[in-house]
Amino acid sequence: MKTLQIKTAQNVNIKFTLANVGLRLxxxxxxxxxxxxxxxxxxxxxxxxAIEKMFNGDNWTVQAISVLVLAPITFYSLYTEILLDGQTIGKKLLKIKVINEDGFKPSISDYIMRWFLRIVDFNLFVLIAIYIFSVGMPNEDLIVGLLFVFGKLVGLLLIIFTNKNQRFGDIIANTVVIYLKDEAKFSDTILVNLENEYKPTYPNVIQLSDNDVRIIKDTFKSAKKLNDFKIQTKLRSKIQEVTGIVSKHKNDTEFIETVLKDYNYYTQRM
Known part of the structure; x- marks a missing residue:
């Protein structure tokens, strides 16, 4: 499998295994x-x-009901990836998930972009077919048939031939799909020691993912070792941007240490 190596601001290398086309299929x-x-x-x-008869041929109402019924399918990948931290049920079973190219949890706008551009990855033929029928072309049926096959393969071909196994939606949203084969080891790397009577300070840390915390911990460890306070300040700003937390500590070091402890408290003890 291909791998993605991310270098943090403090030159900490983090390697992810990219999900191949077989797992994604x-x-x-x-x-x-x-x-x-x-x-x-x-x-x-x-x-x-019976519903059609109930509304006496009111097509608008019937269509509205149909749209409501199909909504859970239409938006399935969007809401599941948002609610399940980058995974649909299929991805969860296959142990793959969506992350940002920087290793952090994608934003809601990233998920929306991935979902919306499925129309290019899997239904490009629809857009082109509409154009062909609107202008009129010889052998329309044959052309549309070929486009149907090609349009369904766009996403598949991009996953196979791009360096990071990305479909068009991933490229535009700056996301990748990784394989969580080392999930157990991955969790170990974010553990920190907590006192039995430890009381958390920042409940919003649960908005972070394991990927986020792994990067935070590795970067913070290197920054402390080199006494690089600029990196700690940048790291604190990034944490606050992602979580909306307002620091209650006098310095960045104490703040980041507390964030790491709080994340472990909420994810390991609750």
Missing amino acids: LAFAVDNVLKFVYLYIVYKIFDFT
Whole structure:
């Protein structure tokens, strides 16, 4: 598998294993099975013919109901990745997740960009087909058929041939998909010692991910070793930007140490 090496501001190298196309296809298949199960259950429960009769042919109302029914499928990858910290259910089962190229948790706007650009990665043919039908071209059916096949392969081909296994949505959103094969070791690297009576200060640290804390800890460790206070200040600013925390400490060192302890408190003891 390909790897992604990230160098932090203090020249700390962190290596991630990139998820290959096989893992991503399997996760994609699992997610689609869940979508089909949802549709099957919905159409077994609801009698849409009866709904049409109920509204006496009011197509707008019927269409609105259809949109509401399909919304959980349409936005599935978006809300699951936001709620499950970069994972859909399929990704969680296959132990892969989305992270920012810098190793941090993607922002909500990053997730939205990835989701929106699926139309290019998997449905590019739709956009081109609409154009072809609007202008009229010879052999329209053949061209649209070829575009259908090609359009569905755009995302797959990009994952195979790009250096970081990125589809178009990943490239624009600056995200990558990593394989969590070293998840156990990964968790060990973010542990810090806590006193039994330790009381946390910053509940908002739970907005950080394990990836974020790993980078924070490694960078902070190097900065302390070299007495590089500028890096600690930058690190404190980044933590505050991501979490919205307002520091209650007199210096950056105490603040960052408390953040690391608080994260361990909330994730390991609760």
